[in-house]
Amino acid sequence: MDLNNHTAKAALVTRRQLLLGLIVALLLLWTARRTNLYLTRRRFKQQHGCRPVRKRFRNRDPILGLDAVWGAVQRGQAGTMLEWLHWRNSTYGPTFAARMGLHLPGSAGGDAAVLATRFHAFGHGDTRTGSFGPLLGRGIFVSDGARWHESRSLLRPNFAREQIADLAQLERHLGLFLSLVPGSGDITIDLQTLFFRLTIDTASEFLFGTSVDSLRALKESGGLIGNGGTKTSDSAFAEAMNDAQSDILLRARLSWFYHLQSHPRGAAAVKFFVDEAVRQREALDLEKSGSSAVGEKYVFLRELAKATKDRKVIRDELLNILLAGRDTTASLLSNLFFVLAKRPDIWAKLQAEVAGLEGRLPTYETLKNLKYVKYCLNESLRLHPVVPLNNKQAMEDTGTVVAWSVYTLHRRREYYGDDADEFRPERWETLRPSWEYLPFNGGPRICVGQQYALTEAAYVTTRLIQEFERIESRDPGPWVESVGLTVCSRNGTKVGLYRVSS
Ligand code: HEM
Structure with missing residues (x-):
């Protein structure tokens, strides 16, 4: 014992x-x-x-x-996060x-x-892999170094000038968009919902060779419209995309604590996307498509499938680019039209400029001459930058995260004057900003879709001005942020539109 x-x-x-x-x-x-x-x-x-x-x-x-962390989550839900950072x-x-x-x-x-x-000294590190990883895997938004370089090289040719300049495809989708907008003005519609569908339809065709055709689905399901909104169709793709994005966003706000949370709807959406990406690959019978003929369009999906047979890599890359292609341009258009609907003076100036086209469809070249359209896009991206926050992590040495608020930067009085908080497109007549204007980021990782996005946004704006003589805001309040992966209007873009009488 x-x-x-x-x-x-x-x-x-x-x-x-x-x-x-x-x-x-x-x-x-x-x-x-x-x-x-x-x-x-x-x-x-x-x-x-x-x-x-x-x-x-x-x-x-x-x-x-x-x-x-808690402050960011709470303010994000209340729609006041950007002002808090400011x-x-x-x-x-x-x-x-x-x-x-x-x-x-x-x-x-x-x-x-x-x-x-000092580009190489800063990367995404672990600031993105945890939160974005479940949806975006190791795609272009999440990766650094050689992996990022490969993704970018494969993507870049899709954005060559001759590919962007082909606007016929965009006009086709816009035709469907217009057919869903009643022109009598008495019915209120949410343009934001339609912009999100339009841009996913065009981006999927531009990058994958096949459109997800969500506007057509909406039309076939009976189309429009309730008082103040658009009746949703059975568009599982768009809904799953929203779920997956909410998941990423919450994880991003929770910072390191993303380990502690899981979002079942997001997880289901991720599975949906995996199935969708694999189905698309099979449907396009990529193995048989062989090499592109001379003069044939560069289709990212086809080139990607040629470069790798790894389904996970294909999945990651497709989701990354789809995400970039849909929300960004749609948010820009939604934010811009929210303001235009409240500013008949700016609408009239746009009409005067667009009248120079004498009813012809804009081309890549004629769009370049529409200076006031461009000023309006620049001003919208300044005041309501679609990607308002960003961060990088020091890869050498300390691991410190450097975060910056583009929203705040774009409102600094020392750069933009005392009326920095006002929407004034005319400032772009003389303004030539450098690192104080960063809607598309800068340096080697500058947005690869910048020209594509600006061309699409200018085209859609011009066409809507040609089609409608008047726009009326049906939202009595001011613009309120909805910070997702991009920033759009929390209350949508509720308007009445009056078609030009023939
Ligand atoms: C108004 C529209 C757009 C804005 C304001 C915008 C803004 C940005 C910003 C700020 C970044 C840097 C994000 C980061 O730090 O990782 C970025 C990256 C990127 N954007 Fe855009 N974007 C727009 C449209 C598009 C479109 C339409 C596409 C493709 C169809 C696209 C594709 C990409 C890609 C692939 C990257 C990652 C680039 C890299 O890491 O090398 N963007 N964009």
Whole structure:
């Protein structure tokens, strides 16, 4: 008995010693890493003459930064997140440090070092893989280095000038769009819903060679319309896309805590997309399509299938580009038309310019001459940037996250004057911004779809001006943000449209 007691005690002591040893080893390791980090940072600062970030956001939870995570989630739901970020910059200045879910972001204005001159030192790191990963896998938005380079090289030829300049396909989809808009003005419609369908229809055809044809589905399901909205059709694709995006967004807001949450509807949507991508690949019988004939259009999906047989890679790339192609241009158009519906003065100026086409369909070349249309698009992207927030992580050294608010940057008075908060397209007559205007990001990762998006948005705007003589806002309130992966109007774009009488 005594012997047993003695043995048990000895085992307990050994376990305690082991535990103590482990704790000491961990502490030593941690101290060594911190010292190493400190010395590396000091050396780096001396070499580059860095000054410390002087302002620090006062986190109520200075260790985990839970208050900032919770604040972002709450304000996102209330539609006031961008204004909150704007307030933080007005209070703490253009650059400050804050803790947010274990990351320590410095919120800055447009930063040429992060995006361009020291491009390779900053990447997405783990800031995106956790939140975006379940839907976007290792596609272009999530990857860095060689993987990113491969994705970008495969995608770029799709956006060659001659591909973008072919507007016949866009006009076909727009025809369907117009057939869904009553022109008598007495019925209120939500243009935002229709813009989202239009852009997924055009982007899927442009990039995959086959359109998901969601406008046609809407039309065939009986089309329109309730008072103030569009009756939804059975368009599983668009609905699943929304679910999956809500999931990504919540995970992004939860920062490091994305590990703790799961979203069953999002997961189901992801499965839907996997099936959809695989089905598309099979339907197009890619293996048999062989190499493109000379002069044939570059279709990203076909080239991708030629480059790899890995279904996961195909899935990832398709979802990434589909996401980019749908929401961005649709959000730009929705935000712009929200403002236009309240500004008959701007609508009249647009009409005067578009009248120069004398009723002809715009071409890639004639669109370039429509300067006021371009000013309106620029101004919408300035005041309501479709991608209002961004971040990068230092890949060398510290792992620090640098986050910046494009929304705030675009409203800084030192760049845009005292009327920075106003929608005034005329400012673009003289404005030539550089790193203070970043709707499409900058540097090697600048938006690859920029010209495509601007051409599509200019075309759609011009055509709607040709078709409708008057637009009336049916939303008494101001524009309110809905921050998803992109920013659009929380209450949609409710308008009445009056067709030009023939
Ligand atoms: C108004 C419309 C658009 C805006 C404001 C916009 C904005 C942006 C921004 C800010 C980024 C950088 C995001 C990041 O940090 O990862 C980006 C990247 C990208 N955009 Fe766009 N975008 C638009 C339309 C489009 C369209 C229509 C497509 C394709 C059909 C597209 C494809 C991409 C791709 C593939 C990337 C990733 C580029 C890379 O990482 O190398 N974008 N876009």
